[in-house]
Amino acid sequence: MNSRRWQGFAAQAVLAAGLLLLLWLLLDTTAANLHERGIRSGFGFLREPAGFAIGESLLPFDSADSVLWALVVGLINTLRVALPAVVVSTLLGTFIGLGRLSPNLLLRGLCKAYVEALRNVPLLLQLLAWYFVVTDLLPAASAALEIMPHVFLSKSGLFMPWFGGGGACLDLPVRGEMTISGGASLTPEFLALLLGLSLYTAAYVAETVRAGILAVPRGQSEAALALGLSRVQSFRLVLLPQALRSIIPPLTNQHLSLAKNASLAVAIGYPDLVSVANTTLNQTGRAAECIALIMVVYLVLSLLTAWFSVWLERRTGHWAERS
Amino acid sequence: MTQTAATREWLRRNLFSDAWSGLTTLLLLGGVLYWLPGLIEWTLVKAVFRPDAAACGAIEHAGACWGVVAEKYRFILFGRYPHAEQWRPLLATVLLLLVIVVSGLRLLNRSGLFAAWVLALPAFFLLMGGGLLGLTPVGSDQWGGFPLTLLLATLGMLLAFPLAVLVALGRYQSDLPLLRILCTFYVELVRGVPLISVLFLASFLFPIILPPGISIDVLLRVQAGIVLFAAAYLSETLRGGLQAVSAGQHDAASALGLSRWQAMRWIILPQAIRAVIPSIVNSAVSVFKDTSLVTVVSLYELTGALSLALAGDAEWRSYYLEGYLFIGLIYWIGCYSMSRFGADLERRLAAGVR
Numbered sequence: 158m159n160s161r162r163w164q165g166f167a168a169q170a171v172l173a174a175g176l177l178l179l180l181w182l183l184l185d186t187t188a189a190n191l192h193e194r195g196i197r198s199g200f201g202f203l204r205e206p207a208g209f210a211i212g213e214s215l216l217p218f219d220s221a222d223s224v225l226w227a228l229v230v231g232l233i234n235t236l237r238v239a240l241p242a243v244v245v246s247t248l249l250g251t252f253i254g255l256g257r258l259s260p261n262l263l264l265r266g267l268c269k270a271y272v273e274a275l276r277n278v279p280l281l282l283q284l285l286a287w288y289f290v291v292t293d294l295l296p297a298a299s300a301a302l303e304i305m306p307h308v309f310l311s312k313s314g315l316f317m318p319w320f321g322g323g324g325a326c327l328d329l330p331v332r333g334e335m336t337i338s339g340g341a342s343l344t345p346e347f348l349a350l351l352l353g354l355s356l357y358t359a360a361y362v363a364e365t366v367r368a369g370i371l372a373v374p375r376g377q378s379e380a381a382l383a384l385g386l387s388r389v390q391s392f393r394l395v396l397l398p399q400a401l402r403s404i405i406p407p408l409t410n411q412h413l414s415l416a417k418n419a420s421l422a423v424a425i426g427y428p429d430l431v432s433v434a435n436t437t438l439n440q441t442g443r444a445a446e447c448i449a450l451i452m453v454v455y456l457v458l459s460l461l462t463a464w465f466s467v468w469l470e471r472r473t474g475h476w477a478e479r480s
Numbered sequence: 481m482t483q484t485a486a487t488r489e490w491l492r493r494n495l496f497s498d499a500w501s502g503l504t505t506l507l508l509l510g511g512v513l514y515w516l517p518g519l520i521e522w523t524l525v526k527a528v529f530r531p532d533a534a535a536c537g538a539i540e541h542a543g544a545c546w547g548v549v550a551e552k553y554r555f556i557l558f559g560r561y562p563h564a565e566q567w568r569p570l571l572a573t574v575l576l577l578l579v580i581v582v583s584g585l586r587l588l589n590r591s592g593l594f595a596a597w598v599l600a601l602p603a604f605f606l607l608m609g610g611g612l613l614g615l616t617p618v619g620s621d622q623w624g625g626f627p628l629t630l631l632l633a634t635l636g637m638l639l640a641f642p643l644a645v646l647v648a649l650g651r652y653q654s655d656l657p658l659l660r661i662l663c664t665f666y667v668e669l670v671r672g673v674p675l676i677s678v679l680f681l682a683s684f685l686f687p688i689i690l691p692p693g694i695s696i697d698v699l700l701r702v703q704a705g706i707v708l709f710a711a712a713y714l715s716e717t718l719r720g721g722l723q724a725v726s727a728g729q730h731d732a733a734s735a736l737g738l739s740r741w742q743a744m745r746w747i748i749l750p751q752a753i754r755a756v757i758p759s760i761v762n763s764a765v766s767v768f769k770d771t772s773l774v775t776v777v778s779l780y781e782l783t784g785a786l787s788l789a790l791a792g793d794a795e796w797r798s799y800y801l802e803g804y805l806f807i808g809l810i811y812w813i814g815c816y817s818m819s820r821f822g823a824d825l826e827r828r829l830a831a832g833v834r
Contacts, residue, residue, distance in 0.1 A: 165655040172658055187689045261501045262494035263508050277765075277815035278808045279772035282783055286804040293798060294541065417674040424776055431676055444684035451677045452669070459672035 187445070196442050203228075209436055211428045213344050224437055231433030232454060238350050238429065239416045245355035246415065247408070250362025257367050268363065275360040281421050283357055288349035288425040298336050307340070315343040346427035350419070358415045365411060369404030370396065402470075409466035416458055420451075430454060533795040541798075548790070548799035549806045555789035556807065559624015559780045565616060569627040572607035575600055576630055584821055597638075604631065620699045624780035624788070626810065628699075632771040632781065636706040637764050643707065644714035649744070651715070652722045663715075670712035675773055678705045683777040702774050710767050717759045721752035757829060761822030765815045772811075782807050 191198055203225040211218050214230045215237060256268035275283070292312055296302060301311035307329045309316040316330035319341035330340030343351075373396055381391030422429035431451055438447040496502040526543025528535045531551035539545070549556070558566045579600040583593055608627065611617040623631075650656075650663035670678065682705030686696060725748050733743035753760075775784030786803045790796055 161655070169656050169658045172656070172662075176662075183689050186691050190688050190690075259501075259504075260494075260497050261504050263505050267508060273816065274812070277769075277812045277819065279769040279783070279811055281772045281775070282804060282808055282811065285783070285787075286801060286808070289800045289804065294801065420674040420676045421773070423676065431674065435680070438680070438684065444680070444688060448677055448680050448685060451680075452673045455674060455677070456669070456672040 200446055202441050202443055227433050231428055231430040235419050235429040239419045242351055242354040242415055243412050246358035246362050250359035251366050253363035254366030272360045272363050275357055280357045280418055281424055284353040284421055284425055287353045291345040291349050301332055301337060309337050314345050315348055316340050346425055349425055350422050350427050354415055358411055361411050365404055365407045369400040372403045373399045405469055409462055413459055413462050544802050545799045546802055548796050548802050552789045556786050557625045559785040560622050568607045572604045573627045573630055576604050620697055625785040626782050628781040629771050632706055633768040635703055636710050636767045639707045640710035640714050643711040644718055647715035648718035651719055667712045667715055670709055675709050675770055676776060678709045679777050702779055714763050717756050721756035724755045725751045758822050758826040765818050768814055
């Protein structure tokens with residue numbers, strides 16, 4: 158037993174030494190390569206002016222602002238699309254998941270078709286297709302579709318009434334000769350990303366919800382019905398609380414993948430964190446720093462979500478025995 | 481008479497079991513009847529199937545222009561691979577697909593399977609790359625389309641699997657805490673970040689961290705990125721399998737006089753892998769879909785090849801949607817058959833467990 162411990166100790170020492178050597182070699186060659194190519198390293202470039210424009214942002218931004226501010230704007234853009242997509246995909250996915258358990262054959266079939274159709278095609282392809290539909294197949298702004306009163310849908314995006322003039326009155330969009338003015342607008346890039354992410358993730362949420370409900374023993378709902386609860390009551394009071402325990406952990410995972418998938422924005426030109434970092438990378442050549450920044454931000458996001466998930470699990474009374 | 485009664489009973493039970501169900505049926509049926517004719521008209525009735533840009537232009541998107549597929553299918557399927565040599569990627573793809581299907585259906589025994597893979601992979605590279613047996617050399621920068629998608633996904637899974645087993649074992653063992661921490665760090669790091677950042681790493685960073693004399697082909701770098709990414713997820717799956725093997729199995733194995741390594745190789749690992757085969761198939765589906773992301777770092781697999789085929793051609797540029805639907809169907813067939821295969825396997829395995 159003692160010799161095994163010594164063996165383990167020696168093996169770990171060798172491992173540590175090997176790692177340090179490898180790390181040193183990597184850093185050394187990297188430094189040499191960077192020096193040879195005339196690329197400076199370090200995070201000083203974050204304070205320099207960005208020098209590029211960002212298509213849309215909630216926060217004020219122009220190209221004279223710092224790179225760091227550009228990345229913050231990008232992160233806010235990621236959250237701006239990811240949070241609504243989480244809400245939409247969860248609602249839609251829950252309905253579809255429940256629909257797959259419906260006694261009605263037609264509803265069940267359509268929900269299954271939805272899940273199988275969307276889950277088995279790459280998200281990137283779906284995003285590109287939605288983006289093409291929005292920017293190429295919708296009518297021009299001058300002939301915008303009025304899908305609801307004062308809500309216009311066109312190649313230029315979605316225009317809708319919004320509170321203007323200090324919130325006192327509604328600012329209504331007006332369809333002009335060439336463009337639509339007034340109101341609030343969502344760009345085609347945002348629309349395509351929101352639509353693509355929500356519909357794709359909804360298919361996964363539906364499967365999670367379905368599996369969670371199927372995991373509740375059949376006897377539970379039968380017992381609830383035998384006690385005289387109505388179908389709705391038995392679902393709300395007996396089935397759902399038990400199903401939620403097995404639904405919530407994988408559901409937070411789905412939301413986390415959604416946030417990570419939001420990085421596909423780079424393919425359709427929505428300025429999310431990864432797009433902005435990619436632009437910065439191409440302009441400054443600071444590959445290591447930019448990639449590290451993306452990774453760190455996403456890791457922090459993952460950690461926060463994990464903590465939130467644990468908190469939620471406790472609230473739903475689930476003390477998972479995790480090792 | 482009983483036939484109609486049975487039909488009526490079936491209808492009642494499946495579509496009109498109560499007022500809600502009946503209402504749902506009527507609403508959905510209404511929706512389907514409202515949309516379906518337009519859909520059929522667009523896909524089939526008014527569609528243009530000939531590679532005729534003028535005819536496609538004339539219908540103004542009232543019908544699908546499948547002509548774009550008829551005109552561009554070779555570019556979409558094989559990318560920039562030289563036109564006259566495209567029988568090579570076709571043959572290579574068919575060969576690799578055949579080996580995959582044969583493996584899935586377990587038509588060969590273990591040694592046969594091993595031989596098939598050992599022959600098929602070099603044959604694939606020989607056909608694609610050429611340079612031997614009188615085949616013209618074709619650089620990997622010209623590889624594209626479906627063969628590239630298939631290669632990235634297949635090698636991604638094949639190479640990620642052994643790595644994932646090692647990492648899972650590294651996290652499972654308790655003798656070397658340093659190794660365990662390292663493996664955990666790797667898995668959690670990779671699972672916490674988007675695939676795109678890993679591909680950026682492979683594409684932009686690998687050239688900087690390697691010694692000056694060594695330059696690795698971009699395809700190889702991206703393949704390495706996919707392997708590293710897939711292995712993290714796979715190892716987490718396998719770790720779940722390892723934990724599912726009961727402790728009694730270890731005890732039984734050491735009681736039989738097996739060493740710890742032997743016990744792992746012959747007793748624990750086979751059971752662990754068997755327990756998570758359906759999840760492994762799901763990982764394969766994910767990897768297959770994820771290969772589409774390499775288009776972001778300028779490798780023209782199926783998705784990238786489509787953009788390449790249409791972007792520069794003003795005549796066909798407005799029919800991207802039809803192109804997306806075409807390659808979407810290819811991805812769908814691949815993913816759907818894999819997940820069906822996984823579900824079948826799951827049922828068969830469940831039947832084998834008492």
